[in-house]
Amino acid sequence: xxxxxxxxxxxxxxxxxxxxxxxxxxxxxxxxxxxxxxxxxxxxxxxxxxxxxxxxxxxxxxxxxxxxxxxxxxxxxxxxxxxxxxxxxxxxxxxxxxxxxxxxxxxxxxxxxxxxxxxxxxxxxxxxxxxxxxxxxxxxxxxxxxxxxxxxxxxxxxxxxxxxxxxxxxxxxxxxxxxxxxxxxxxxxxxxxxxxxxxxxxxxxxxxxxxxxxxxxxxxxxxxxxxxxxxxxxxxxxxxxxxxxxxxxxxxxxxxxxxxxxxxxxxxxxxxxxxxxxxxxxxxxxxxxxxxxxxxxxxxxxxxxxxxxxxxxxxxxxxxxxxxxxxxxxxxxxxxxxxxxxxxxxxxxxxxxxxxxxxxxxxxxxxxxxxxxxxxxxxxxxxxxxxxxxxxxxxxxxxxxxxxxxxxxxxxxxxxxxxxxxxxxxxxxxxxxxxxxxxxxxxxxxxxxxxxxxxxxxxxxxxxxxxx
Numbered sequence: 001x002x003x004x005x006x007x008x009x010x011x012x013x014x015x016x017x018x019x020x021x022x023x024x025x026x027x028x029x030x031x032x033x034x035x036x037x038x039x040x041x042x043x044x045x046x047x048x049x050x051x052x053x054x055x056x057x058x059x060x061x062x063x064x065x066x067x068x069x070x071x072x073x074x075x076x077x078x079x080x081x082x083x084x085x086x087x088x089x090x091x092x093x094x095x096x097x098x099x100x101x102x103x104x105x106x107x108x109x110x111x112x113x114x115x116x117x118x119x120x121x122x123x124x125x126x127x128x129x130x131x132x133x134x135x136x137x138x139x140x141x142x143x144x145x146x147x148x149x150x151x152x153x154x155x156x157x158x159x160x161x162x163x164x165x166x167x168x169x170x171x172x173x174x175x176x177x178x179x180x181x182x183x184x185x186x187x188x189x190x191x192x193x194x195x196x197x198x199x200x201x202x203x204x205x206x207x208x209x210x211x212x213x214x215x216x217x218x219x220x221x222x223x224x225x226x227x228x229x230x231x232x233x234x235x236x237x238x239x240x241x242x243x244x245x246x247x248x249x250x251x252x253x254x255x256x257x258x259x260x261x262x263x264x265x266x267x268x269x270x271x272x273x274x275x276x277x278x279x280x281x282x283x284x285x286x287x288x289x290x291x292x293x294x295x296x297x298x299x300x301x302x303x304x305x306x307x308x309x310x311x312x313x314x315x316x317x318x319x320x321x322x323x324x325x326x327x328x329x330x331x332x333x334x335x336x337x338x339x340x341x342x343x344x345x346x347x348x349x350x351x352x353x354x355x356x357x358x359x360x361x362x363x364x365x366x367x368x369x370x371x372x373x374x375x376x377x378x379x380x381x382x383x384x385x386x387x388x389x390x391x392x393x394x395x396x397x398x399x400x401x402x403x404x405x406x407x408x409x410x411x412x413x414x415x416x417x418x419x420x421x422x423x424x425x426x427x428x429x430x431x432x433x434x435x436x437x438x439x440x441x442x443x444x445x446x447x448x449x450x451x452x453x454x455x456x457x458x459x460x461x462x463x464x465x466x467x468x
Contacts, residue, residue, distance in 0.1 A: 011132040017111035026063040033067030034144045035134035043072030048097030050078030054218030057100040072147030077155040082188035082255035084355035091119040091351030101254040104226035107219045119351035123324035163195040170361040175368025181210040181245040183236040185225035189251035190214035225253035237265040257343040258356030262375040271302035274339025275381035277362045281337040282312045296338030300446040320419040385452045391442040
């Protein structure tokens with residue numbers, strides 16, 4: 001007797017991720033596709049389907065197309081795409097869609113990132129839980145009914161349109177020549193970089209690309225496609241130095257995140273990138289008459305970001321960590337830009353969605369419009385000393401956070417419980433946040449201070465309480 005897959009093993013707060021053949025299969029994908037059409041009432045409407053370079057993505061995209069068409073959707077296959085290519089297509093065509101990817105997870109994983117029409121994200125609170133429930137019922141029943149009017153399946157290629165749209169948002173044609181080392185990590189940036197920054201689909205830009213691992217290979221033969229981990233940046237750092245590149249760019253597997261390396265091989269913090277892009281976007285929309293542009297940042301982004309926004313005449317809005325929260329606030333506030341510490345960057349002109357490539361283009365433009373090296377250019381956006389994200393495996397996360405809050409209760413510090421617990425010194429000399437991971441047994445620490453000594457003292461004290 002076949003064992004029915006339990007979808008609770010793969011459905012997360014914001015997306016679906018599971019182990020291929022165990023918690024995600026072609027049969028489960030067909031059931032999810034049918035539920036996707038039912039819950040979002042997409043019968044007779046267009047549904048977009050694409051996948052990344054993982055070995056199972058093409059099979060899963062085909063299975064999703066079959067399931068969605070069986071329930072009456074008009075399915076458009078997008079082929080091999082990055083996650084931000086789905087957002088572009090969903091926004092441009094005003095259609096719901098899905099991309100098969102497990103982002104930076106190891107090769108044995110795959111999953112689904114889903115979007116409603118207009119690139120509006122789906123989360124557990126906005127439809128994902130209901131899709132899981134309906135799909136589980138179909139799986140348990142072993143079948144699902146055909147729509148009275150079955151759908152059809154066609155295909156289109158959006159890469160050229162995606163590249164042209166990004167180029168319309170940031171003009172790189174007039175910048176000084178730059179040598180750009182790019183580590184695609186055998187992920188989708190190996191396809192999108194030549195199309196957007198090279199001359200594969202459009203005219204050449206004054207950029208010399210030094211490619212690392214552009215071969216699309218979802219087994220990740222060189223290193224994991226997770227540039228958030230410092231060891232996965234080593235090859236790019238060496239390439240920047242060896243080639244004399246002006247800048248290095250590292251993308252994750254589905255190419256929706258981008259990390260930046262300066263000309264000396266040093267990582268540029270995502271907070272500094274957020275501040276730099278915010279500076280450019282505020283100036284752009286102010287020139288068009290926008291009085292007080294809104295910039296979104298999550299609560300563990302450097303305070304250099306809201307400080308810069310205030311100096312430039314904008315308004316900074318703080319949110320919880322997570323793309324669904326940020327995209328929702330982007331829409332509510334009509335924010336021009338938003339950034340996260342994890343190198344997700346969101347743009348109003350990109351349907352409030354995140355795109356690593358557009359953020360990279362802003363950094364390239366800022367660098368190429370003047371003569372400073374990148375390290376010197378970003379120094380003003382990086383005035384504080386950050387701990388980086390430090391994970392502690394803790395059995396009782398709530399108790400650990402309570403212990404820390406109690407230990408700091410006598411300090412003159414403001415406390416926030418927006419996302420975990422955040423403490424900020426009254427003299428603004430330090431802050432830190434502790435929050436539980438949604439997907440792993442970790443308590444995550446992030447802190448920042450005026451001096452490295454202050455940061456290290458607070459970091460060490462908090463970690464000793466958590467781990468002691």
